[in-house]
Amino acid sequence: MSDITKQSLSELVENIKSKKLSSSEVTKAFVERSEKSKELNVYITEDYSNALEKAKKFDEKPNLDLKLPGIPMAVKDLFCTKDLRTTAGSKILNNFVPTYESTVTQNIWNEGAILMGKLNCDEFAMGSSNETSFFGNVQNPIDKNLVPGGSSGGSSSAVAAQLTPITIGTDTGGSIRQPASFTGTVGLKPTYGSCSRYGIVAFASSLDQAGPMAQNVKDCALLQEVISTYDVKDSTSIDFKRNEYSKELTKDIKGKKIGIPKEYRVDDMPKEIEDLWKKGIEYAKDCGAEIIDISLPHTNYALPTYYIVAPAEASSNLARYDGVKYGFRAEGENLINMYEKTRSEGFGAEVQRRIMIGTYVLSSGYYDAYYLKAQKVRKLIKNDFDDAYKKVDAILTPSTPSSAFKIGEKTNDPVSMYLNDIFTVPVNLAGLPGISIPAGHDAKGYPLGLQIIGKAFDEQNILNIAYAMEEKINFKNNITDWWIK
Amino acid sequence: MSIDLKTIKHISKLSRISLDEKKAEKLAGDLNSIFDFIEKLNELKTDNVEPLTSVAETTLKLRPDEVKSKNLREQVIKNSPNENEDYFVVPKVIE
Numbered sequence: 001m002s003d004i005t006k007q008s009l010s011e012l013v014e015n016i017k018s019k020k021l022s023s024s025e026v027t028k029a030f031v032e033r034s035e036k037s038k039e040l041n042v043y044i045t046e047d048y049s050n051a052l053e054k055a056k057k058f059d060e061k062p063n064l065d066l067k068l069p070g071i072p073m074a075v076k077d078l079f080c081t082k083d084l085r086t087t088a089g090s091k092i093l094n095n096f097v098p099t100y101e102s103t104v105t106q107n108i109w110n111e112g113a114i115l116m117g118k119l120n121c122d123e124f125a126m127g128s129s130n131e132t133s134f135f136g137n138v139q140n141p142i143d144k145n146l147v148p149g150g151s152s153g154g155s156s157s158a159v160a161a162q163l164t165p166i167t168i169g170t171d172t173g174g175s176i177r178q179p180a181s182f183t184g185t186v187g188l189k190p191t192y193g194s195c196s197r198y199g200i201v202a203f204a205s206s207l208d209q210a211g212p213m214a215q216n217v218k219d220c221a222l223l224q225e226v227i228s229t230y231d232v233k234d235s236t237s238i239d240f241k242r243n244e245y246s247k248e249l250t251k252d253i254k255g256k257k258i259g260i261p262k263e264y265r266v267d268d269m270p271k272e273i274e275d276l277w278k279k280g281i282e283y284a285k286d287c288g289a290e291i292i293d294i295s296l297p298h299t300n301y302a303l304p305t306y307y308i309v310a311p312a313e314a315s316s317n318l319a320r321y322d323g324v325k326y327g328f329r330a331e332g333e334n335l336i337n338m339y340e341k342t343r344s345e346g347f348g349a350e351v352q353r354r355i356m357i358g359t360y361v362l363s364s365g366y367y368d369a370y371y372l373k374a375q376k377v378r379k380l381i382k383n384d385f386d387d388a389y390k391k392v393d394a395i396l397t398p399s400t401p402s403s404a405f406k407i408g409e410k411t412n413d414p415v416s417m418y419l420n421d422i423f424t425v426p427v428n429l430a431g432l433p434g435i436s437i438p439a440g441h442d443a444k445g446y447p448l449g450l451q452i453i454g455k456a457f458d459e460q461n462i463l464n465i466a467y468a469m470e471e472k473i474n475f476k477n478n479i480t481d482w483w484i485k
Numbered sequence: 486m487s488i489d490l491k492t493i494k495h496i497s498k499l500s501r502i503s504l505d506e507k508k509a510e511k512l513a514g515d516l517n518s519i520f521d522f523i524e525k526l527n528e529l530k531t532d533n534v535e536p537l538t539s540v541a542e543t544t545l546k547l548r549p550d551e552v553k554s555k556n557l558r559e560q561v562i563k564n565s566p567n568e569n570e571d572y573f574v575v576p577k578v579i580e
Contacts, residue, residue, distance in 0.1 A: 099560035193541045206539065232548065238541055304523045315500065322501070324573050326564035335576050340503035352502055353515055359500045360488070360516070373526055375536030380529070382537055414515055415522050431540025456540075 004029035005162040009071065009219035012165055016062075016069050023062070023070025027055035027114060030072050034116065034163045039483040040139045042154040042163060044077045045085045046117040054114045066112030067226055074164040076155045077118035078125055079105045079210070080199040084115070088201040089123040089133040089151075092321050092328045092346030102199025103234070104168060104210045104227045111226050116164060120154030123348045124318065125175055125203045127151050128420040129410065132350040137407050140183055141479050142446055146404045149179030155213050156183040160477060166214045166223050170200060172207045173306055174400075174424025177436035180213055181399035181449025184438040184477040186220045186466070187213045189424075191456045192431035193238030196231035204313035205236075207306075207428040217437065217467045222246035224459060243460045251468040254288035258452075258465070259392035263299035264423060266401065272442045273398045280396055280439055280450045280469070287468040292392050296384040301377050302426040303418060308361050308374035309429070314351075315358025321346065353414065382430040389455050394462055397423050399436040399449035423451060433459045437466045438475040445478055488516050 004026055007015070015021040031048045051072055058070040080086050080098035087093045101109075109115070122132040130138040130153025138153045140146040141161035148157040152169030156179030159167055169176040171189035180187030188211045195210040202208065212223035225245045231237040260281060265274070281291055323329035323342030330345045332338030347355070361370035388395065401422055410417045427434040433456070436449040450469070454462035493513045497504045504512065558571060567574040 096564055099557075099563055193543075232546075235545055236539070236541055238543060239546075298529075301526060301529060304525045307519060307523055308526075323566060324575055325561075327566070329566035332576060335578050336501070337503075338576050339501045343501055344503040347502070352500075353512065353519075355500050355502065356493075356496050356512060357516065357519060360492075360496050363496070363499060370523070372536055373531060375538060376531035376534040377526055377529060379534050379537035380531070382540065413518075415518055418519075418522075429540075 005033045007165070008215055009165045009222060012071060013069060016071070017064045023055040023058040023114065024052065026070065027051050027072040027116070030116060030164060036484050037161055037163055040141060040157055040161055041136050042120055042138055042158040042161070043074065043117045044087055044089065044120050044135045044154070047084055047115055048117065051114050051116045058112065058114065063112060067222065068108065068111040068113035070112055070114060071165060072114045072116045073108070073166055074116045074119050074158055075105060075167055076121050076152050076169045078121055078170050078201045079168065080201070081105055081115060081118065084118065086118065086201070087135070088125070089121045089135060090347065090351070091134040093201070094134070094328055096327050098199070100199060103196035103229070103231045104200070107227050107229055108168070119158055119167065122151035122153065123351050124201065124314070125151040125170055125172055126314070126350050126354055128174070128178060128417055129405070130154065131407065131411055132348055134348060139483065140404055141483065142183060142404065144482060145407050146446070147182065147407055149182035149404065151175040152179050152213065156180055156185055156187070159183070159185045159213050159215060160479065166212065166219055168210055168223070168227065169213050170208055170210050171428065172203050172310060173428050174421040176211045176213060177399050177424050177434055177449070177451060178420060180436040181438070181447065182404035184447030184475065185213060185215055186217055186435065186437050187211065188220050188224055188435045188459070188463070189427065189433060190224065190228060190459055191433045193236055194228045194433070194457070194459070196229065196234040196237050198231055198233040202317040204310040205317060206313060207310060217463060217470050218246060218249060220435070221249050221463045240457050245460055245463055248460055249467050250464050251287070251471060253465050253468045256289045256394065256465060257292050257392040258284050258289045259292050259294035259388055259395040261294050261296040261299065261388070261395060261397065263296050264397045266422060270402060273401060273448065276440050276448050276450065277398050283469045283472040284396060284465070286472050289465070294388045294392060294395070296388060296426070298377065298380045298384050299426060302381055302429055303422055305374045305377045305381065305429060306421070306425045307357065307418060308370050309378060311354040311358035312362050312371050313358070315355045315362065318351070318355055378429050381426055385430045385432060393455070394465055395453040397451045397453065399423060399451040403442045403444065403446035403448055427453050432456055433462055435462050435466050437470055437473070438477070439473050440475070447477065488513055488520060
């Protein structure tokens with residue numbers, strides 16, 4: 001089969017289970033395509049020869065009862081992988097080789113999948129365009145010199161370009177959903193506490209969640225089923241009844257109440273996004289859902305709140321990078337000088353900016369005015385969702401306020417970059433699940449996404465709505481393989 | 486509100502990130518535009534609002550106090566930029 005890399009995860013699993021394909025054939029196909037795609041710069045670390053070796057071993061004694069039997073995949077370089085370099089896209093972790101495995105990736109290997117390598121991302125997941133990575137920009141396969149979104153930009157680009165059948169990202173303020181939207185792929189940010197944070201390089205601990213990224217909703221549901229487990233190693237992991245999301249997936253969403261929040265109709269929203277949203281509402285109605293106008297009155301305060309809470313937590317989490325225990329060290333004449341030079345040379349500009357913001361808002365005399373204030377507004381934002389969910393089962397919004405932009409277009413203006421996450425950030429602040437599905441193209445032919453937000457722990461419901469709408473939308477990605485010579 | 490160079494240098498010291506003048510000036514500009522944007526929160530009256538410290542409304546679980554990981558000495562030291570036998574080496578602290 002020459003078109004192995006064009007197959008969805010579900011098709012590959014089916015073909016391996018029925019022995020039409022071996023894991024070696026599948027792994028070889030994705031490795032070969034990855035090798036031809038270096039121009040996209042999606043990989044930070046490649047592990048192809050080990051992957052081929054593992055595939056061979058799998059084929060010698062295949063366990064076909066597993067959920068991801070012999071399926072090769074690459075993961076965001078924010079997940080610690082035992083004995084394979086994990087950088088978080090930073091110079092400061094350039095030589096870091098974990099001695100342990102993250103719970104989420106361990107769950108994936110336990111189901112038979114095979115690691116191909118580690119995918120590029122914004123440094124410490126801080127960015128919306130993958131331009132803050134120490135390892136350089138990632139190209140969006142949709143068009144040359146277009147950002148793939150961020151921070152999971154290597155992940156979104158790799159799935160869209162079919163270099164990996166599925167992948168995982170992390171989402172602190174939109175880092176799965178925004179890149180999915182920019183590349184015409186599907187990305188789910190689960191409920192806070194659904195996927196263990198153990199072994200994920202920490203950014204903002206009260207917001208970070210790992211989640212699946214795929215070419216379609218069904219594949220996303222299957223991967224979510226694999227990665228979501230209760231884990232004693234993460235004290236914020238929640239012990240709730242998890243569904244078998246892919247088995248319970250249904251297109252029957254008749255009578256589901258879907259809310260349309262008027263505050264998401266932001267100033268200067270491009271007409272294309274407005275039209276996409278209207279089209280989305282029609283698709284949902286066609287699927288039998290009932291549309292209800294709702295209000296989330298504090299929406300406009302979500303981004304300012306996020307830019308206090310996330311940097312505050314980051315400044316605290318990133319205090320561990322001191323050049324002593326692991327990672328990069330700069331020489332200094334004394335201990336303090338060594339710390340200061342290590343952090344100045346080891347962190348990039350955006351990370352330093354956020355550490356400084358966080359340090360400032362937590363510093364003596366400013367804590368109440370900023371951090372405490374932000375926590376109070378965060379409560380109001382969560383209350384908005386709680387009130388809305390008395391009336392509706394899910395909420396439909398655009399995923400992003402625009403389509404993908406050009407590399408370099410927004411790097412000099414941090415606030416305009418931050419505005420990318422205006423529709424995704426409230427979901428993290430409230431700890432809710434949200435999924436982005438491709439829903440159309442803009443005039444330039446770039447993909448646009450719609451976001452479905454659910455109640456806490458109600459991943460099955462938003463997956464079902466996404467599954468039903470996906471069929472009506474019938475989206476096709478325009479990928480021309482322009483980077484393959 | 487405006488963040489001046491003196492404040493930037495104070496935060497730089499607290500963050501243990503050294504800055505030269507050029508970087509400090511650039512950061513002052515960036516931080517001022519970010520804080521202008523953050524000031525929007527002051528429009529809201531929040532005197533009677535409880536701060537949200539965790540979205541997960543669960544209490545932390547207790548577990549038996551048992552040793553789960555043993556003999557990690559080698560693993561702990563493995564990624565150190567400079568070590569001597571079982572110790573992390575840092576620049577001299579005591580004169």
